[in-house]
Amino acid sequence: MTRHLHLNAFLMGVGHHEAAWRHPSAEPARLTDVRHYQNLARIAERGKLDSVFLADGLALWGNVRHNALGGLEPLTLLSALAVVTEHVGLIATVSTTYNEPFHVARKFASLDHISRGRAGWNIVTSAGEAEAHNFGIERPPHAERYARATEFLDVVGKLWDSWEDDAVLSDRAGGTYADLGKIHPIEHEGAHFSVRGPLNTSRTPQGRPLLVQAGSSEDGKDFAARHAEAVFTAQQTLGEAREFSIDLRNRLRAYGRRQEELLVLPGISPIIGSTEEEAHRLEKELEDLIIPAYGLSQLATLIGVDLKEDALDKPLPDVGVETEGAQSRRKLVVELARRERLTVRQLLSRLAGGRGHRVVAGTPEQIADELQEWFDYGAADGFNIMPPILPRGLEDFVDHVVPELQARGLFRTEYEGGTLRENYGLTRPSSRYAAEPDRELDVVVAS
Amino acid sequence: MTRHLHLNAFLMGVGHHEAAWRHPSAEPARLTDVRHYQNLARIAERGKLDSVFLADGLALWGNVRHNALGGLEPLTLLSALAVVTEHVGLIATVSTTYNEPFHVARKFASLDHISRGRAGWNIVTSAGEAEAHNFGIERPPHAERYARATEFLDVVGKLWDSWEDDAVLSDRAGGTYADLGKIHPIEHEGAHFSVRGPLNTSRTPQGRPLLVQAGSSEDGKDFAARHAEAVFTAQQTLGEAREFSIDLRNRLRAYGRRQEELLVLPGISPIIGSTEEEAHRLEKELEDLIIPAYGLSQLATLIGVDLKEDALDKPLPDVGVETEGAQSRRKLVVELARRERLTVRQLLSRLAGGRGHRVVAGTPEQIADELQEWFDYGAADGFNIMPPILPRGLEDFVDHVVPELQARGLFRTEYEGGTLRENYGLTRPSSRYAAEPDRELDVVVAS
Ligand SMILES: Cc1cc2nc3c(=O)[nH]c(=O)nc-3n(C[C@H](O)[C@H](O)[C@H](O)COP(=O)(O)O)c2cc1C
Ligand SMILES: Cc1cc2nc3c(=O)[nH]c(=O)nc-3n(C[C@H](O)[C@H](O)[C@H](O)COP(=O)(O)O)c2cc1C
Numbered sequence: 001m002t003r004h005l006h007l008n009a010f011l012m013g014v015g016h017h018e019a020a021w022r023h024p025s026a027e028p029a030r031l032t033d034v035r036h037y038q039n040l041a042r043i044a045e046r047g048k049l050d051s052v053f054l055a056d057g058l059a060l061w062g063n064v065r066h067n068a069l070g071g072l073e074p075l076t077l078l079s080a081l082a083v084v085t086e087h088v089g090l091i092a093t094v095s096t097t098y099n100e101p102f103h104v105a106r107k108f109a110s111l112d113h114i115s116r117g118r119a120g121w122n123i124v125t126s127a128g129e130a131e132a133h134n135f136g137i138e139r140p141p142h143a144e145r146y147a148r149a150t151e152f153l154d155v156v157g158k159l160w161d162s163w164e165d166d167a168v169l170s171d172r173a174g175g176t177y178a179d180l181g182k183i184h185p186i187e188h189e190g191a192h193f194s195v196r197g198p199l200n201t202s203r204t205p206q207g208r209p210l211l212v213q214a215g216s217s218e219d220g221k222d223f224a225a226r227h228a229e230a231v232f233t234a235q236q237t238l239g240e241a242r243e244f245s246i247d248l249r250n251r252l253r254a255y256g257r258r259q260e261e262l263l264v265l266p267g268i269s270p271i272i273g274s275t276e277e278e279a280h281r282l283e284k285e286l287e288d289l290i291i292p293a294y295g296l297s298q299l300a301t302l303i304g305v306d307l308k309e310d311a312l313d314k315p316l317p318d319v320g321v322e323t324e325g326a327q328s329r330r331k332l333v334v335e336l337a338r339r340e341r342l343t344v345r346q347l348l349s350r351l352a353g354g355r356g357h358r359v360v361a362g363t364p365e366q367i368a369d370e371l372q373e374w375f376d377y378g379a380a381d382g383f384n385i386m387p388p389i390l391p392r393g394l395e396d397f398v399d400h401v402v403p404e405l406q407a408r409g410l411f412r413t414e415y416e417g418g419t420l421r422e423n424y425g426l427t428r429p430s431s432r433y434a435a436e437p438d439r440e441l442d443v444v445v446a447s
Numbered sequence: 448m449t450r451h452l453h454l455n456a457f458l459m460g461v462g463h464h465e466a467a468w469r470h471p472s473a474e475p476a477r478l479t480d481v482r483h484y485q486n487l488a489r490i491a492e493r494g495k496l497d498s499v500f501l502a503d504g505l506a507l508w509g510n511v512r513h514n515a516l517g518g519l520e521p522l523t524l525l526s527a528l529a530v531v532t533e534h535v536g537l538i539a540t541v542s543t544t545y546n547e548p549f550h551v552a553r554k555f556a557s558l559d560h561i562s563r564g565r566a567g568w569n570i571v572t573s574a575g576e577a578e579a580h581n582f583g584i585e586r587p588p589h590a591e592r593y594a595r596a597t598e599f600l601d602v603v604g605k606l607w608d609s610w611e612d613d614a615v616l617s618d619r620a621g622g623t624y625a626d627l628g629k630i631h632p633i634e635h636e637g638a639h640f641s642v643r644g645p646l647n648t649s650r651t652p653q654g655r656p657l658l659v660q661a662g663s664s665e666d667g668k669d670f671a672a673r674h675a676e677a678v679f680t681a682q683q684t685l686g687e688a689r690e691f692s693i694d695l696r697n698r699l700r701a702y703g704r705r706q707e708e709l710l711v712l713p714g715i716s717p718i719i720g721s722t723e724e725e726a727h728r729l730e731k732e733l734e735d736l737i738i739p740a741y742g743l744s745q746l747a748t749l750i751g752v753d754l755k756e757d758a759l760d761k762p763l764p765d766v767g768v769e770t771e772g773a774q775s776r777r778k779l780v781v782e783l784a785r786r787e788r789l790t791v792r793q794l795l796s797r798l799a800g801g802r803g804h805r806v807v808a809g810t811p812e813q814i815a816d817e818l819q820e821w822f823d824y825g826a827a828d829g830f831n832i833m834p835p836i837l838p839r840g841l842e843d844f845v846d847h848v849v850p851e852l853q854a855r856g857l858f859r860t861e862y863e864g865g866t867l868r869e870n871y872g873l874t875r876p877s878s879r880y881a882a883e884p885d886r887e888l889d890v891v892v893a894s
Contacts, residue, residue, distance in 0.1 A: 021617075028617050032648075034526075034530060059647055061647075065625055066624060067624055069625075070648055071649075076522060076558055076561065079526045080530045084530065099550070100582055103546070110523040110524060113479040113519055114519065170468070170515070177511060180512050183507075183511060195581055200505070200506055201520065202517035
């Protein structure tokens with residue numbers, strides 16, 4: 001079987017470029033308009049993309065004075081996209097640090113039913129300090145966040161399995177709706193959670209959502225190797241991306257998993273023009289709209305250091321060794337500045353397009369060349385596409401880059417299956433309780 | 448202005464009657480099918496109903512062996528209904544006992560944007576013990592649940608107000624997206640919650656969702672008088688319903704609220720036939736499908752006492768004075784059994800249709816007479832319609848009872864406004880921060 005690449009559309013308001021909202025082709029008033037996102041999902045589906053993905057934070061990220069922030073919560077939004085599409089996967093970001101496993105299991109189960117098997121979860125641990133303050137606590141340390149995330153995954157996995165595939169009999173004549181021997185209390189007792197179960201939403205088309213992870217620290221990579229079926233990652237160079245992919249795959253063995261069970265999808269923001277000149281003109285238009293004060297607030301988010309405008313034309317100061325925030329992105333940003341000896345202003349302009357993700361301007365063929373090179377070289381199994389302006393940039397990608405990839409035999413021309421897991425080439429998990437001897441659920445009544 | 452009644456469609460799987468799933472006209476396989484619910488919402492909208500409403504619990508309620516349980520989470524489902532309707536309100540149940548205010552504020556804000564102003568929240572405190580065990584705690588005492596609910600409402604109210612109506616400027620040329628003087632940290636510090644804010648979803652069409660409440664204990668009524676704009680309630684007799692309504696209204700003054708700011712909507716399950724005989728035949732068909740073991744599990748949920756089958760033909764035993772569970776429903780059930788000297792079996796059959804809500808079988812005219820009587824007599828401002836079988840029972844109501852109510856001048860023939868608040872005749876609240884002198888939001892950066 002030929003290896004095909006997988007493409008995810010990372011949807012972000014009116015575009016990934018931080019100045020997109022100021023560009024004449026963007027419509028910032030549509031930030032909270034569901035039809036804007038429905039349109040994006042339909043475009044992605046027209047291009048046979050595997051999935052669309054929504055990031056999320058639990059506080060305002062960056063300075064809303066200078067960017068179009070304050071949009072919709074992903075899970076709520078995705079079911080409105082599910083009902084106007086048929087094939088494209090729907091991936092929502094939800095934090096394990098500020099949520100309860102029962103709620104999260106249930107909401108994804110609902111989305112999986114509503115979308116008939118297209119739900120995916122981008123599991124994050126929430127790196128920001130501001131997020132903690134919306135939940136009455138101080139941000140837990142990095143390692144503690146990942147420890148909680150690990151137990152969280154254990155609990156939601158049990159809840160998704162708590163109804164076996166054949167639990168529902170729906171025998172009207174006999175009066176038996178479900179077989180209580182196939183609905184299992186989970187009786188989880190751990191360091192962070194104590195959850196009796198079962199879930200009160202029945203087994204879903206995919207069994208569980210596609211599990212996606214997006215932290216690239218050491219703890220993040222271990223977590224991904226253990227649980228994730230797809231990994232989103234920011235990678236600046238082909239060499240590092242390849243190393244990252246190999247590193248991640250090497251960790252799979254420790255958890256008894258096979259190479260094919262994990263896809264690595266680096267982010268890329270393609271600035272597309274019908275000629276190189278046109279692409280660079282668009283890049284320049286966006287660059288001219290950058291507001292340094294916003295870039296500085298973003299930089300503070302990414303590396304945890306709050307610089308003032310008088311630092312703009314100096315090199316990035318020494319930022320110390322480690323934080324409890326987002327380790328991998330911080331490392332990437334600091335290394336980028338060092339490697340290319342950038343001033344803070346130059347660094348901000350490099351980050352404006354994709355917050356550390358790779359930005360590539362060119363013709364559809366050139367973009368396809370870049371994707372193919374990384375794919376052939378083993379640096380990527382596919383990509384997280386981050387259009388600078390939305391919907392325009394996604395339309396350009398779907399109408400011009402996708403056909404080029406298809407012509408090269410790199411990308412599907414039809415969806416392989418009906419579920420997100422099928423299109424990502426993954427199997428449907430069976431319930432862990434299916435093998436157990438049947439034991440009757442003790443009916444627990446409320447109050 | 449003539450007083451009009453308000454009608455809400457209480458959607459419950461394939462019907463409110465506990466044996467609905469066994470009836471030949473129900474399709475239990477559609478319990479997790481979003482198109483089933485979309486169809487119901489469209490029927491409600493065809494009938495110009497104010498809203499549809501989804502109940503919710505955080506554990507399996509009752510015995511899934513004998514009823515079609517395990518459906519979808521309401522908030523996730525409602526945005527899929529929002530995008531196939533234009534007018535009908537969308538009310539989701541969410542518990543204040545097992546949630547965080549930041550999440551709840553944000554999800555309702557998202558639904559309000561997605562539906563363009565049609566979100567409503569049925570605020571519940573979760574009476575069941577099983578629910579607590581899915582969140583690692585023991586059920587908090589009744590009074591403590593309402594104390595938390597009160598502070599919860601304070602926090603979400605501040606979050607919904609945290610963006611003033613005119614906070615977003617979207618000035619592209621000047622590079623100013625939002626006016627930081629009009630986005631407010633809430634800095635809430637209380638006994639249960641500490642939340643900095645602001646919300647990271649912008650001000651919504653309704654300002655905040657319609658607030659609905661459904662507990663009728665003393666604490667519940669005080670809570671409703673303080674916060675609720677509509678109250679769902681189970682009432683068996685006209686006299687008691689009228690007393691309840693007067694009692695609730697009398698409590699409004701203490702919170703500086705006016706009579707028109709609260710609507711009381713008792714539940715009613717109408718069993719509709721084109722003749723009386725047909726209605727009673729349907730009632731009998733459903734009654735013949737009742738499974739006593741299921742009724743007993745429901746009774747345990749409602750009154751907190753676990754009876755065995757050998758108790759069926761005896762009177763309801765003494766169940767003691769009070770529980771920490773659902774006080775008002777328990778009282779209603781116990782009083783019903785006493786007043787009518789019912790055996791447990793007879794009681795179960797009285798509860799099978801609506802779990803304590805009133806069940807009325809008859810022709811469309813007779814149903815309309817009942818509704819009119821309660822409405823005219825001041826026992827109701829409208830009704831929570833609980834069709835025994837769905838969609839059939841909702842179609843019958845919309846196609847036959849609604850025209851009758853319209854012909855009598857009791858119900859609208861066109862929606863009054865675009866938002867749920869407008870159709871309920873309520874004003875749009877302004878932000879509590881609008882009057883405050885502008886103070887710049889201190890941009891809080893993540894990590
Ligand atoms: C493509 C991509 C998308 C991400 N989306 C989110 C997000 O939506 N919310 C979030 O809190 N973190 C997001 N992250 C950040 C990581 O998930 C992670 O929280 C952060 O990098 C800290 O983890 P680390 O220390 O392991 O790197 C994203 C990262 C990447 C590469
Ligand atoms: C029409 C109606 C719908 C209700 N829906 C729910 C619900 O979905 N979830 C829930 O936990 N309680 C629900 N309740 C119960 C109450 O909200 C409340 O939790 C319970 O009655 C305990 O409150 P009390 O002790 O004040 O009566 C409902 C009550 C009524 C009358």
